Amino acid sequence: MIHGNSADCRAVSGILARVGDKWTVLVVELLGKGPMRFNELRRMIGGISQKMLTATLRGLERDGFVTRTVYPTIPPRVDYELTDLGRELLVPVHALGDWARVNIGRVEAARARFDSSQKAA
Amino acid sequence: MIHGNSADCRAVSGILARVGDKWTVLVVELLGKGPMRFNELRRMIGGISQKMLTATLRGLERDGFVTRTVYPTIPPRVDYELTDLGRELLVPVHALGDWARVNIGRVEAARARFDSSQKAA
DNA sequence: CCGTATCCCTCCGGATACTG
DNA sequence: CAGTATCCGGAGGGATACGG
Numbered sequence: 135m136i137h138g139n140s141a142d143c144r145a146v147s148g149i150l151a152r153v154g155d156k157w158t159v160l161v162v163e164l165l166g167k168g169p170m171r172f173n174e175l176r177r178m179i180g181g182i183s184q185k186m187l188t189a190t191l192r193g194l195e196r197d198g199f200v201t202r203t204v205y206p207t208i209p210p211r212v213d214y215e216l217t218d219l220g221r222e223l224l225v226p227v228h229a230l231g232d233w234a235r236v237n238i239g240r241v242e243a244a245r246a247r248f249d250s251s252q253k254a255a
Numbered sequence: 256m257i258h259g260n261s262a263d264c265r266a267v268s269g270i271l272a273r274v275g276d277k278w279t280v281l282v283v284e285l286l287g288k289g290p291m292r293f294n295e296l297r298r299m300i301g302g303i304s305q306k307m308l309t310a311t312l313r314g315l316e317r318d319g320f321v322t323r324t325v326y327p328t329i330p331p332r333v334d335y336e337l338t339d340l341g342r343e344l345l346v347p348v349h350a351l352g353d354w355a356r357v358n359i360g361r362v363e364a365a366r367a368r369f370d371s372s373q374k375a376a
Numbered sequence: 377c378c379g380t381a382t383c384c385c386t387c388c389g390g391a392t393a394c395t396g
Numbered sequence: 397c398a399g400t401a402t403c404c405g406g407a408g409g410g411a412t413a414c415g416g
Contacts, residue, residue, distance in 0.1 A: 240340055
């Protein structure tokens with residue numbers, strides 16, 4: 135649509151929808167440091183419910199960003215690890231993250247300006 | 256949290272939440288080509304409701320990515336245009352968009368593989 | 377032409393409890 | 397330890413109608 139190809143646009147939207155959801159980026163960045171177990175991720179993220187961590191990991195697995203390895207021991211152990219595709223995704227995601235960190239001040243200033251000008255009206 | 260600073264993380268999440276919502280990127284990419292009027296955007300996007308276009312533009316204006324200029328003519332005319340901040344945001348967003356366009360095939364293949372292996376079970 | 381207001385419905389996501 | 401099942405409140409977002 136924008137690039138003269140609406141299929142392209144939905145592709146981009148699809149990726150952005152995944153990247154933009156509440157937990158995906160945190161999980162992917164954590165896994166960027168190496169493989170991790172379920173409860174390890176859970177603890178490091180700190181505010182995520184079991185349900186959402188499972189859902190997030192399933193989505194990432196489905197899209198080929200993460201592998202899930204089960205060790206049938208007792209107690210069970212499951213490792214999650216970034217695939218090559220996942221590590222490649224990390225590059226543009228980090229670029230956006232860096233931009234956000236650098237410019238968050240400007241955004242917050244704009245918000246404060248906007249909000250106070252609204253209150254005035 | 257991830258970078259040892261949870262404020263950073265919320266900053267990144269905030270930007271990603273904005274970028275990841277359903278319409279923001281499409282609007283921003285369209286405005287990247289130059290200023291545009293409300294219904295012009297509406298037509299070019301094609302599937303957006305009036306309500307959501309208004310909400311998206313308000314959000315972008317609040318965050319300082321877009322300016323809104325009203326010409327008090329009859330009928331009224333309102334132009335939306337990217338700010339410098341908005342144009343800067345476009346750089347990492349385009350990087351992610353390009354990545355998505357290049358790799359969408361790999362993602363869709365992974366999805367197909369995952370889905371058929373689930374059906375089998 | 378450019379919105380705001382309202383209704384309504386879906387799905388996200390949290391809390392909790394239970395299984396292998 | 398790792399996950400599924402269920403319930404539920406609330407935000408997201410579409411359709412429609414009305415106002416300046």
